[in-house]
Amino acid sequence: MAKQKRPLVLSYAGCGTCKKALKWLGAHDVAVDVRPIVEAPPTAEELASWIPKSGRPLRKWLNTSGQSYRALDKQKLGSAKDEEIMLWLTQDGKLVKRPVLVTRDRVVVGFDESAYREAFVD
Numbered sequence: 001m002a003k004q005k006r007p008l009v010l011s012y013a014g015c016g017t018c019k020k021a022l023k024w025l026g027a028h029d030v031a032v033d034v035r036p037i038v039e040a041p042p043t044a045e046e047l048a049s050w051i052p053k054s055g056r057p058l059r060k061w062l063n064t065s066g067q068s069y070r071a072l073d074k075q076k077l078g079s080a081k082d083e084e085i086m087l088w089l090t091q092d093g094k095l096v097k098r099p100v101l102v103t104r105d106r107v108v109v110g111f112d113e114s115a116y117r118e119a120f121v122d
Contacts, residue, residue: 005104006031006032006033007025007030007032007033007101007102007103007119008032008033008034008035008101008102009021009022009025009032009033009034009035009099009100009101009102010035010036010037010040010041010042010093010096010098010099010100010102011034011035011036011037011098011099012036012037012038012093012094012098012099013036015098015099017098017099017110017111018098018099018111020111021099021101021111021116022034022099024111024113024116025116025120028116028120028121030120032101036093037093037094037096037098037099037100038093038094039093040093041089041090041091041092041093041096042089042090042093042096042100043090044086044087044090046102047061047086047089047090048086050100050102050107051107053105053106053107054106054107054108054109056109058082058085058086059085060097060109061085061089061096061097061109062085062089062095062096062097063094063095063096063097063098064097066094066095067094068092068094068095069095072088097109097110098110099111101116101119103119106119
């Protein structure tokens with residue numbers, strides 16, 4: 001039988017929410033692999049797999065409080081097709097809402113303690 005892969009967390013070191021999520025995981029003895037999202041943003045293939053598992057529409061993957069998002073032209077953003085947004089997410093990790101927690105069967109975008117609890121404790 002294949003060994004269960006550890007959950008993956010795409011995280012940014014300067015992100016308070018990411019730190020909170022990693023602290024929660026550590027406190028619950030959940031071993032994870034951490035990938036720096038700025039240096040290694042999600043690939044198009046990963047997003048194609050992860051977005052449906054997250055249950056979030058594509059635009060809810062955008063980090064709307066970050067500088068990268070604010071730098072986008074609002075008119076361009078409003079008329080952007082999904083393919084264009086996907087491309088932006090693969091090119092700029094700071095544009096992705098974080099952290100992104102990837103388990104075998106689910107993806108949690110942002111830190112949601114109840115979703116983490118459901119994935120690892122309940």
